[in-house]
Amino acid sequence: MVGAFAAGLILDPVHYRDFRARGEPSIDDLLRLISSFLVPVFFVLMGVRVDLKTIANSSILGFALVLTVVAILGSALAVLERGLDRISVGIGMIPRGEMGLIFASMGAALMLSGSPVVNSSTYSAVFIMVILTTLVTPPLLKVSLARGEAEARS
Numbered sequence: 001m002v003g004a005f006a007a008g009l010i011l012d013p014v015h016y017r018d019f020r021a022r023g024e025p026s027i028d029d030l031l032r033l034i035s036s037f038l039v040p041v042f043f044v045l046m047g048v049r050v051d052l053k054t055i056a057n058s059s060i061l062g063f064a065l066v067l068t069v070v071a072i073l074g075s076a077l078a079v080l081e082r083g084l085d086r087i088s089v090g091i092g093m094i095p096r097g098e099m100g101l102i103f104a105s106m107g108a109a110l111m112l113s114g115s116p117v118v119n120s121s122t123y124s125a126v127f128i129m130v131i132l133t134t135l136v137t138p139p140l141l142k143v144s145l146a147r148g149e150a151e152a153r154s
Contacts, residue, residue, distance in 0.1 A: 091137060
């Protein structure tokens with residue numbers, strides 16, 4: 001998190017004003033080129049780490065469903081401010097897939113007493129949770145926002 005904050009400070013457009021004045025490409029244009037290559041590579045590498053045998057295991061699927069429910073409820077309950085459509089904001093916060101995959105990947109790479117901190121079964125469950133929360137969020141958000149608009153009109 002601190003690294004992302006530092007990167008945000010470094011990549012602030014104010015640091016690149018002189019370059020833009022000289023006709024150089026913007027930092028957004030340069031990052032778009034890099035991210036169009038690296039983002040798909042990241043997701044392929046995360047997917048390659050999934051042990052497909054674990055996905056067929058009913059206990060892993062159950063664990064993944066529990067993780068998914070906890071992720072959804074945790075996001076929905078995180079908004080405390082009154083006067084907001086807390087349900088819509090909470091639903092919008094659900095898909096945190098990249099961070100979940102990054103932490104699971106780091107745990108799979110860390111060794112403790114010769115074995116990974118996050119084993120392949122747990123990594124697979126996190127991967128399934130990321131997919132489920134990513135897929136379920138858009139329809140839930142659409143329903144929630146439509147409900148909020150209907151209440152506002154009443």
